[in-house]
Amino acid sequence: MKPNRSIPASTVIPVLIYPDVREAVAWLGAAFGFVERVRIGEDHRAQLSFGDGAMIVGDVRKDRRPPRPGEVTHSVIVRVKDVRAHCEQARRHGARIVMEPADFEYGERQYTAEDLAGHQWTFSETIADVAPEEWGGTSVTPH
Known part of the structure; x- marks a missing residue:
């Protein structure tokens, strides 16, 4: 892909709708750790990055x-280094914790939170490298 400073370099970029863009940007930064990289108009759009x-x-x-x-x-999954610490940060900023941190057989520790506009987010920390076949999944070779 050609680089373009006007769009994030990520391959997949979700767009989530909020009633107040500036409030959402501030809250997503404080609660979840996102960083604003581009502002488009005062309250039209904002590009955020995380890792x-x-x-x-x-x-x-x-x-x-x-x-x-x-x-x-929908739900957005974001990988973080420390799920428990991230969950407490989100809780302090008013996120509604839908699922407390839990360990799963597929090697991830996850929690789910709802943000100020009702979007659901799952934050995931890798705790083990587990083959999908070990928990009932199937590895599929890309075509």
Whole structure:
């Protein structure tokens, strides 16, 4: 891919909609550790980074809306170094913890949180290298 400073370098870039872009950027930084890299208008869009990943916070307009209360339309998984510490940081900033940190047979320790607009996030820490076949998954060779 050709580099372009106007878009994150990540291959996959989710766009999540928030009622107040500036509030979302501040909250996502404080609670989850995202860093703003590009601002587009005062309250239109913002590009955020986290490690080698990226996301875009978009404003509400026409058919673009955040999730409705009690509705889960998607979840974003973010890999972190220390799930327990990250969970406590998110909790201190008002994230609703949907699932407390737990260890899973596939080698990950994870927790799930809901942000200020109702988006669900799962944060994952690798605790072991486990082959998918060891827990019932199937390794598929890319085509």
